[in-house]
Amino acid sequence: MHTRRLVKRSVIGSRVYAPGLTGDAAPLTGVIQAVKQDNRDASTGHRRNVYTVLMQDGTLKDFSEEEIAQMTAKAPLKSSLKQSSCNGGQRDGPTQGQNGSMQKGEVPSLSPERTEEPRVLEHKRSGRALEPEKDHTRSVSLLEQKRKVVSSSIDVPQARKSEEEVDMDKVTAAMVLTSLSTSPLVRSPPVKVSEGLNGSWKDGGFTPCSYSSSGYWSWSAPSDQSNPSTPSPPLSADSFKPFRMPSLSGPPDDNIDEHDGNSLLFDEPIPRKRKNSMKVMFKCLWKNCGKVLSTAAGIQRHIRTVHLGRNCDSECSDGEEDFYYTEIKLNTDSVADGLSSLSPVSPSVLSPPPGLDQRQPDGTNGAKSENGTTTPLSRSAPSALYLVHTDHAYQASPTHSRTQGFGEQRSQTIAVLSSPPRAAGSFSRKSRGEGKKCRKVYGMENRDMWCTACRWKKACQRFVD
DNA sequence: TATGCCGGGTA
DNA sequence: TACCCGGCATA
Known part of the structure; x- marks a missing residue:
C-alpha cells in the first residue's frame, strides 16, 4: 500500500x-x-x-x-x-x-x-x-560556484590573454637585447648596451627592474651575462676610478672623456689583464704640454726639439731635457686616459709664453739696459722653470692664470714636477744666487728701483742666476 | 749677519 | 692679483 x-x-x-x-x-x-x-x-x-x-x-x-x-x-x-x-x-x-x-x-x-x-x-x-x-x-x-570559491581563495590571474600579449612584447624586446648583447659590435660598451636596453624596454613598455628582480627572464641572461662576459660597468668603473679621480677634465668634458676612455678601454679584448698593470711613462713637464711618452729618449727628443728648439741629436744635449720631464708610473689604462686628456693641450705650448718677456723689460725702473738681455734658459723654458723650479713661482703665478683649464692637471703636474727635482737635491731650495741682486745693486735706499720680486722678497727676476 | 727667497697672509 | 712679511736657508 x-x-x-x-x-x-x-x-x-x-x-x-x-x-x-x-x-x-x-x-x-x-x-x-x-x-x-x-x-x-x-x-x-x-x-x-x-x-x-x-x-x-x-x-x-x-x-x-x-x-x-x-x-x-x-x-x-x-x-x-x-x-x-x-x-x-x-x-x-x-x-x-x-x-x-x-x-x-x-x-x-x-x-x-x-x-x-x-x-x-x-x-x-x-x-x-x-x-x-x-x-x-x-x-x-x-x-561555476565551485570555481568562484576556488578563485576567491586562489589568486587566479585574470585577463591572462592580454598579459601573454604583453609578455610577447617583452620576449621580443628581450630577443632584441639578446641579439644586441651578443653582437660583437656592442658587446663591449655597456653604455650602449644599457641604452639599447632602455630603448627596448621603452618599446616593450615595461620596466627593467620588475624583471631583473623577479628573474622572470631566465633565458634573457645575456643582459645579465653582459656583466661577467663583457667589461662590466662596475668593474670598469672601479678600474677607472684611480686615474679618473685626478682627471683633468671638468664635469662638462666628463662625458666625452668617459666615452673616449671607454673606447680605449673596451676596445681591448681582455681589459682585466690590464688591471694592475703598471707602466712607466715619461711626462713632459713643459708648461701646458704634459705630453706623455713611453720612452725616455722619446720625451727627451720631444723636449729638445719642441721646447728647447734644438734640432741636434742627443749627443749635443747637455742633459737639460732631464729637468723637463718626469717619470710616472701609471696603469696602462691611466696612460690612455692621460694621453687623451693631456695631448690636446700640448700644441699650444710650442710658442713660449709671453710672461717672461713681458716681465723682462720691467719698465718700472731704469734697469732696462742691464736686463735687456735674457738668458737662453729664461727665453727657452720660462714656463718650465715655473713648473719645475718654484723659484719663479711668483712669476709663474700670473702666467699660470692664463692657463685656465689646466686645473688639476697643473697642480698634479707641479706636484709631480717638484718632487723628482727636489729629490735630486737640485731644487730643494734654490741656493742663494751668487750674482748681484737688486738689493745689492741698488741698495736698500733705492728699494723702489728693485724689481718687483726683490721688493716682494721673492726671487729676483731681474738678475736671474 | 746679510742676503735670498719661500710660503703665507692681506687687501 | 698685487703686495707684504715672517721665517728659513745659506754665504
Whole structure:
C-alpha cells in the first residue's frame, strides 16, 4: 500500500520516450500524467496499469505497462545522459528494492527528478522541455560556484590573454637585447648596451627592474651575462676610478672623456689583464704640454726639439731635457686616459709664453739696459722653470692664470714636477744666487728701483742666476 | 749677519 | 692679483 502509493506517486510526472507514436521516426517524449489500473487482466490475477501520458504534441495517450516500459527504456537513457554529469542517479537505489513488481514502473523512477519536490515536478510538467537544460545549467552554475570559491581563495590571474600579449612584447624586446648583447659590435660598451636596453624596454613598455628582480627572464641572461662576459660597468668603473679621480677634465668634458676612455678601454679584448698593470711613462713637464711618452729618449727628443728648439741629436744635449720631464708610473689604462686628456693641450705650448718677456723689460725702473738681455734658459723654458723650479713661482703665478683649464692637471703636474727635482737635491731650495741682486745693486735706499720680486722678497727676476 | 727667497697672509 | 712679511736657508 504504502509502496504502491509511493510507486504511483513516483511514476506520475515521469518522462517517457515514445518513438514512432505518430508514425514518423521523430521521437516524442511524454510525461505520465496518470496511472490507472486496467481490470482486463484481473482474471489472470494480473493487474495491469495503464498510464496516461501527455505527449509532447499536447495529446493524451494511454499506454500499457509494456509500452511504457519500452518507452521508458529509452527515455532514462536519454535523460541519464544529460543528468549523469550532475546527480549520477543514485538516489533511487532504495526505491528499486522496495517493490519488485514495480520493476517496470521503477523505470520512470530511474529519472532523477522522481524524488524531487513537487514544486520541481510542476516545473517539469509545465516546462519539461527546459528541464534538462535547466539541470544542466544548474550543474554548470554549481561548477561555476565551485570555481568562484576556488578563485576567491586562489589568486587566479585574470585577463591572462592580454598579459601573454604583453609578455610577447617583452620576449621580443628581450630577443632584441639578446641579439644586441651578443653582437660583437656592442658587446663591449655597456653604455650602449644599457641604452639599447632602455630603448627596448621603452618599446616593450615595461620596466627593467620588475624583471631583473623577479628573474622572470631566465633565458634573457645575456643582459645579465653582459656583466661577467663583457667589461662590466662596475668593474670598469672601479678600474677607472684611480686615474679618473685626478682627471683633468671638468664635469662638462666628463662625458666625452668617459666615452673616449671607454673606447680605449673596451676596445681591448681582455681589459682585466690590464688591471694592475703598471707602466712607466715619461711626462713632459713643459708648461701646458704634459705630453706623455713611453720612452725616455722619446720625451727627451720631444723636449729638445719642441721646447728647447734644438734640432741636434742627443749627443749635443747637455742633459737639460732631464729637468723637463718626469717619470710616472701609471696603469696602462691611466696612460690612455692621460694621453687623451693631456695631448690636446700640448700644441699650444710650442710658442713660449709671453710672461717672461713681458716681465723682462720691467719698465718700472731704469734697469732696462742691464736686463735687456735674457738668458737662453729664461727665453727657452720660462714656463718650465715655473713648473719645475718654484723659484719663479711668483712669476709663474700670473702666467699660470692664463692657463685656465689646466686645473688639476697643473697642480698634479707641479706636484709631480717638484718632487723628482727636489729629490735630486737640485731644487730643494734654490741656493742663494751668487750674482748681484737688486738689493745689492741698488741698495736698500733705492728699494723702489728693485724689481718687483726683490721688493716682494721673492726671487729676483731681474738678475736671474 | 746679510742676503735670498719661500710660503703665507692681506687687501 | 698685487703686495707684504715672517721665517728659513745659506754665504
